[in-house]
Amino acid sequence: MSDQRLPTSPGFWRSPLRGPWFTSVLGLVLLAGITVLFVTGLVSYAAYNPGLSPVNDQTPGKGLLGFYLFTWPTRPYWLYRLTQGVHVTLGIALIPVLLAKLWSVVPRLFTLPPARSLAHALERISLLLLVGGGLFEFTTGVLNVQLDYVFPGSFYPLHFYGAWVFFAAFLVHAALKTPAALRNVRRIRQRPRPESDLRSPRPDPPTVSRRGALWLVGGGSLLLLATTAGRSFDGPLRRTALLAPHGGAEPGGGPGGFQINKTAAYAGIDPAETGDEAWRLVVTGRTGTVRLSRADLLRGPLHSSSLPIACVEGWSTSDQWWRGVRLRDLAALVGYDDPPDVLVESLQRHGAFRRAALRANQVRDPLSLLALYVNGEELTPDHGYPARVIVPAAPGVLNTKWVARLTFGDLR
Numbered sequence: 001m002s003d004q005r006l007p008t009s010p011g012f013w014r015s016p017l018r019g020p021w022f023t024s025v026l027g028l029v030l031l032a033g034i035t036v037l038f039v040t041g042l043v044s045y046a047a048y049n050p051g052l053s054p055v056n057d058q059t060p061g062k063g064l065l066g067f068y069l070f071t072w073p074t075r076p077y078w079l080y081r082l083t084q085g086v087h088v089t090l091g092i093a094l095i096p097v098l099l100a101k102l103w104s105v106v107p108r109l110f111t112l113p114p115a116r117s118l119a120h121a122l123e124r125i126s127l128l129l130l131v132g133g134g135l136f137e138f139t140t141g142v143l144n145v146q147l148d149y150v151f152p153g154s155f156y157p158l159h160f161y162g163a164w165v166f167f168a169a170f171l172v173h174a175a176l177k178t179p180a181a182l183r184n185v186r187r188i189r190q191r192p193r194p195e196s197d198l199r200s201p202r203p204d205p206p207t208v209s210r211r212g213a214l215w216l217v218g219g220g221s222l223l224l225l226a227t228t229a230g231r232s233f234d235g236p237l238r239r240t241a242l243l244a245p246h247g248g249a250e251p252g253g254g255p256g257g258f259q260i261n262k263t264a265a266y267a268g269i270d271p272a273e274t275g276d277e278a279w280r281l282v283v284t285g286r287t288g289t290v291r292l293s294r295a296d297l298l299r300g301p302l303h304s305s306s307l308p309i310a311c312v313e314g315w316s317t318s319d320q321w322w323r324g325v326r327l328r329d330l331a332a333l334v335g336y337d338d339p340p341d342v343l344v345e346s347l348q349r350h351g352a353f354r355r356a357a358l359r360a361n362q363v364r365d366p367l368s369l370l371a372l373y374v375n376g377e378e379l380t381p382d383h384g385y386p387a388r389v390i391v392p393a394a395p396g397v398l399n400t401k402w403v404a405r406l407t408f409g410d411l412r
């Protein structure tokens with residue numbers, strides 16, 4: 001039982017840093033941080049228009065968990081850039097805090113007997129969900145933003161269901177522990193120090209103070225923050241984003257010099273299909289189908305909007321100057337004065353993002369364009385030539401490139 005070579009023995013754990021103050025400070029940081037991650041995450045899911053099933057909804061059977069879904073607004077136009085930038089950047093910066101917090105309580109995970117009472121058993125099960133859920137959410141999140149969807153199945157349902165499990169356990173834990181954590185942080189100078197099973201019964205001599213250790217964790221977070229935040233910009237700031245993935249194409253300079261997520265070659269877009277002879281935009285609605293060449297579209301009226309691209313992966317561009325035909329004008333062309341939802345389909349034949357559904361409020365917004373130009377020149381092939389959708393405040397995945405077809409009508 002008291003064999004100190006086994007992790008189930010309190011004497012096995014020797015670090016003098018462990019104790020209620022250290023754990024409580026980290027816990028309170030996570031309380032605030034993870035709450036923000038949860039809110040920005042749920043909001044990100046709403047931004048995908050998951051109500052427009054089955055086109056956008058990759059989470060079938062979300063059922064009650066979708067209770068909070070609302071119509072994602074189109075203003076302010078930088079909304080998704082902000083919420084998703086915060087979600088990903090904060091998530092990455094919190095990794096050292098999460099790891100330090102787990103390290104600080106790790107002796108407890110080995111406590112024997114596994115349960116002393118029913119209440120203790122329930123508490124330990126909730127801890128399993130908490131630790132498992134937390135590691136799962138952080139791991140799937142990081143894999144998604146760094147390695148581009150390396151999952152069995154889809155990222156969205158995994159991260160979405162995982163978030164609910166994690167957050168339920170997190171709420172229980174916060175309700176049980178926050179009062180004590182607040183007390184622990186306040187009474188740091190109290191003598192004698194309160195009893196705690198977090199403290200090692202036979203600590204090694206310290207090599208760093210508790211405050212020093214906290215600075216180390218905070219320094220790690222700041223380093224991650226500093227090497228991640230640049231992905232929410234382009235130009236010179238982007239180059240500070242050492243941790244952002246540098247796969248795909250380097251955008252280079254000029255009007256098309258902002259992040260490219262999938263190149264035309266990667267998406268299998270044949271240049272022969274995008275030429276003026278071959279390409280037609282097929283618009284369908286109440287009054288039938290219209291086929292438009294690029295020359296037809298260029299007759300306008302053309303409008304401009306200054307909008308960023310903001311990806312679920314947390315990167316975003318600064319505002320780009322787009323020019324093209326308003327989506328609501330295209331809706332009017334096929335019989336809608338008051339625009340309905342629209343299904344947008346790309347020339348692309350394979351891949352997850354070749355089609356997307358937009359809501360009526362997105363079609364209606366005068367800033368929403370079928371863009372033909374960016375920053376004063378024709379779209380480059382990698383940015384979606386001959387035409388791409390751009391919608392204010394929407395996730396990048398709704399900004400379909402190489403558009404071939406628009407089908408207006410109620411998709412619900």
Ligand SMILES: Nc1nc2c(c(=O)[nH]1)N[C@H]1C(S)=C(S)[C@@H](COP(=O)(O)O)O[C@H]1N2
Binds near residue numbers: 312348398
């Ligand atoms: N046809 C098509 N459109 C697409 C995609 C795609 O893979 N195929 N990717 C989407 C995603 S996820 C993003 S973030 C933006 C990126 O646009 P950009 O490459 O011009 O920056 O395009 C969107 N449009």
Ligand SMILES: [Mo]
Binds near residue numbers: 261311312396397
């Ligand atoms: Mo994206």
